[in-house]
Amino acid sequence: MNPAIVVVPPGPPLVAPPGGTLVPLAVASTFGAFGGSAGMTNQGLLTVINGDLGTTAVSTAVTGFYNTKPTNCRYTVTGANAGLVNGSINTAPPPPTIDCPTEGTGATEAIAIAARADALTAYNTLAGLPGGFDPGAGNLANLVLAPGVYKAAGGTFMIQGGNLTLDGQGDPNATWVFQMAQSLTVGGPGVAFPQSVVLINGAQVKNVYWQVGSAATINAGGGGTMVGTIIAQDGVTFSTAGNVAITRLDGRALSLVASVTMVNTVINVPAP
Template sequence: MKIKILLLTFIVLCIASITGCENDDFKEVAGVCPVVESTTPLQNALNVPLDQVISATFNEYMDPNSITSTSFIVSGMSPITGTVTYTGRTASFKPQALLEENTTYTAKITTKAKDVNGNFLQLEHVWVFSTGMLLRPVVTAADPINNAIGVALNKTISATFNMAMNPATLNSTTFKVNQGTNPVLGVISYTGSTVSFAPTNPLLANRIYTVTITAGAKNSIGTAMIADYSWSFTTDGVPTVTATDPMNNAINVALNQTVTADFSTLMDAASITTATFTLKQGTTTILGTVSYSGNTASFNPTNALALGQIYTATITNGAKSASGTPLTADYVWNFTTVLLPPAPIIVDLGTAAMFGAFGGNAGVTNQGLNTVINNGSLGTTAASTTITGFHDGLIIYTETPLNVGNVTGDIFTAPPAPGTATSLLIAEKALLDANAAYLSISPAAKPGGSDPNAGELGGLTLAPGVYKSTSGTFKISNGNLTLDAQGDSNATWIFQTASGLTVGIAGPTGAKSVIMINNGQPKNVFWYVGSAATINSAGGGTMVGTIIANSGVTFSTSGNANQTVLNGRAISLVASVTMVNTTINVPN
């Protein structure tokens, strides 16, 4: 029986060999009929990469000569060209170009393929697959940004992609920088997902540059940009000095002049310093403070300038624009100060001149045993009861054992007694005169005041003139203020502050003073204070000048034994004057 079965099998095999495996019943017999076991991509595969190599694996070894472009065909809208190879039991088709995006392809192994024994594939093996939308590289950020202006001349230009790129495709043919039609030379580098272009030479000032990254730039798997990417920017103009104050070769410049320079563009404030903005008289460097605001640099001399001298101001090329572009060269100009002292400023106090302290319509208060007003009177338009802690030669105004103040002149108030109608008239006239004097030294009446150190007068030496706080407050806290009359006994100073005046700082050594030199006179110093003045709240120190404050003047604070001195007058228009152990010496 076994012999019959073997014989029957042999006959069947022989028939299959003779017929070329035309009977489907014999196709799965190993070693008889070749079939495709698997494919890449799989049947109906989606989102197949565009660089996909297509392959088919057989159930047996095939005749390599039968695996050709006529037996392995791949078509999209039309047949595509490629290279066919055969290794092991696998035939491969490598497309000559990338596959198209979002396209369905048909792969086919025809019946021309045969095995090593000459047995042909009985039926064509056909399968289909589809490619997806390709993720292409795009530029997500550029530096400088498109249409940027004021770009630094040493700018490194860069572009950042949405994916890793092939550095070999980022070169002078794919990353181009042009100024008009002129190409710019530079070094290209790539780090992370950012390509950078460092110009070999500085860019030209005030020019439009165009940057182009071409579609030749490819990602790490060889996918190119879909189109060129271009953007433009404008470089910074070289900064220049457009105006100065004083102007070049100016004469009769005030001794308290703040020297300024205006620039053509916004500057780097950190580059505007005493190293780049200097003032000299001959070879002598003038000390001062340098500041920068808007497009203007300012040099405020620490001390008053000298009469009839030539000064040289210099802005060096260390001064840079906000984007880092320096001046092409130092900018130098000269000016000459006034030959004669300025004409004296006349301030008429009227009948208010006889008062050492005047408390407007609110009164005057003393706390302490050592308060005295020398060579002057005391007054208010308020009732006599608002004067506390004082006496004159005849009358005591509510003094206590701890609050005794001596007025060497007279005390003028409204009734009740000891105030009288007559003394009230004198006080009212003094207040009217004080108001008039206040207006006469205001910024409206005396414009053009300078601010030598941003409201801080401590540590300065100032020539005669008008000084106005830009911030609205004046302080004397960083040291004493020195007023230099430069030999002119008529030299006058007016200080204007829209808000407060504060002299001194807290602490036992916090008192600050105003010092007058070279024939300076306290009677020629005036303080216009828009609100209140506080003089050495820690006690001590010497203040100079006539203080006319709208809303009160306070000397020292309760409990301080150190004597505070005012060589001048303390006049408040609508509030009280308060003193603690204070000496007021009224000037003639």
């Protein structure tokens, strides 16, 4: 593994407003995962979403999830595929089962539509920020990055061959934005070797953003900890079927169009 390299972006660091966030997510802020207009799929029994789940698609596009708030609502749960959502599940009608009349309604569809609209606004805001540069020629592994805007020169970012460290430099409002016209890949090389994002010196989960022009793949081999709000056009995938090692996201996985798929994944939505 290469030694860590400290990279300081040119110009003033990017910081969120005191006590707030750089990009308000509004309705989308409570969602751990949002599957655009295509839905969400879970495989495995170890998935836990500490936040809300949503899609503008019908309830049958959500598979392998259940929640206990306000009632026990089940979305194509099987003996091998059951992910707990410690929040609400918001989809278009119909309700997922006869025993769950409070979800899959016009009201939950309206919440999903609003969340998708707010996620799109945030995506466009992130994509429009100026001044980004590429500190590792597309690979962010083994870097220690100060707050700032980072843009993938070749259109893709990866974290392969080591972890990425974000240094808050003692400022709890320090903010990082990673812009890419195409894909984000965390983990590897290959399907093994999970990689993580590490926060130090006051860096906070709520102030890390990933604007992904196509799809994001997070630790295909399972394991590792990803950090930040991922807003992707074409879906987010965590781990691969059959993996038992838990893949963790401290943040949000918001897809504008395609689905979010996960295998034994824990997502923790950050506090505001």
